[in-house]
Amino acid sequence: MRPRCIALLVGVASLLGAGSASADDLRPSGKLLLTGGVTTVEGSGGGGLSSWATITGYATRDGVGANVHATRVELPDYQFRAYGAAVGLFDRIELSYTRQDFNTQGTGAKLGLGRGFTFHQDVVGVKVKVLGDAVYDQDTWVPQVAVGAQYKNAAKAPIVAALGGQDDDGIDYYVSATKVLLAQSMVVSGAVRATKANQTGLLGFGGPGGEDDYSLQFEGSAGLLLSKRLLVGGEYRSKPNNLGLKEDDWWDLFAAYAVSKNLSVTAGYADLGTIATFKGQRGLYLSLQAGF
Numbered sequence: 001m002r003p004r005c006i007a008l009l010v011g012v013a014s015l016l017g018a019g020s021a022s023a024d025d026l027r028p029s030g031k032l033l034l035t036g037g038v039t040t041v042e043g044s045g046g047g048g049l050s051s052w053a054t055i056t057g058y059a060t061r062d063g064v065g066a067n068v069h070a071t072r073v074e075l076p077d078y079q080f081r082a083y084g085a086a087v088g089l090f091d092r093i094e095l096s097y098t099r100q101d102f103n104t105q106g107t108g109a110k111l112g113l114g115r116g117f118t119f120h121q122d123v124v125g126v127k128v129k130v131l132g133d134a135v136y137d138q139d140t141w142v143p144q145v146a147v148g149a150q151y152k153n154a155a156k157a158p159i160v161a162a163l164g165g166q167d168d169d170g171i172d173y174y175v176s177a178t179k180v181l182l183a184q185s186m187v188v189s190g191a192v193r194a195t196k197a198n199q200t201g202l203l204g205f206g207g208p209g210g211e212d213d214y215s216l217q218f219e220g221s222a223g224l225l226l227s228k229r230l231l232v233g234g235e236y237r238s239k240p241n242n243l244g245l246k247e248d249d250w251w252d253l254f255a256a257y258a259v260s261k262n263l264s265v266t267a268g269y270a271d272l273g274t275i276a277t278f279k280g281q282r283g284l285y286l287s288l289q290a291g292f
Contacts, residue, residue, distance in 0.1 A: 043098030057088035152201035159198025165204025207242030248273020
């Protein structure tokens with residue numbers, strides 16, 4: 001593991017004894033179904049595209065939760081896969097790891113990379129809840145707030161450089177706020193991300209001409225709880241265009257179903273716009289999460 005990755009986790013142990021967020025007498029029963037979110041394509045707890053302020057797993061402040069997850073997105077010219085694991089510590093700290101594979105399939109030959117050429121990326125994340133409780137603070141409009149960081153390492157350094165990317169690794173930083181409105185059966189979440197990543201980092205970081213500055217991007221989710229097991233909604237995520245390849249913003253529509261507290265299934269339709277000059281990258285995705 002690289003030093004920059006290790007640095008993200010330095011000090012986490014000291015936070016474990018630093019207290020906990022406020023809660024009420026509902027806590028002993030654990031979190032409600034789906035209120036902890038599912039898993040993003042980068043491994044953090046949230047929607048499919050947007051990181052939430054919630055901590056993964058169903059453990060409360062007195063326990064530890066964890067999950068394993070896998071996501072697959074089928075696009076007209078590409079195929080995306082992600083799989084990994086995450087741990088939630090005392091409803092305060094989240095640690096995650098995800099491996100991403102982006103298969104160019106037949107498009108790889110058209111791009112001069114070879115049929116089936118696959119970009120890989122490792123993402124190591126840490127998230128810390130700093131304020132509020134998304135579910136149990138129903139008598140206030142104050143949301144749950146968390147800060148997070150994700151170290152990303154793209155595996156194809158020569159291709160990244162040929163595209164104009166400045167680096168094959170980088171760190172995203174984000175602040176997220178999430179609120180579950182039980183009376184309205186709604187979940188709303190928004191985040192601001194500081195990033196240099198191209199296509200979330202799969203195509204490296206920064207752009208040609210020495211462009212290596214962070215930009216602020218928005219990501220948000222809104223969902224309606226149709227039942228205690230079913231959440232439907234949509235997401236939007238803005239993205240930088242460092243490489244000049246018309247990197248579009250992303251959006252999706254999704255339905256997440258909790259089979260039980262140990263298993264959830266998310267299906268949806270995602271519009272990822274233009275990727276590496278190929279337009280109209282829209283398709284279905286499926287994500288599975290198993291844990292406790």
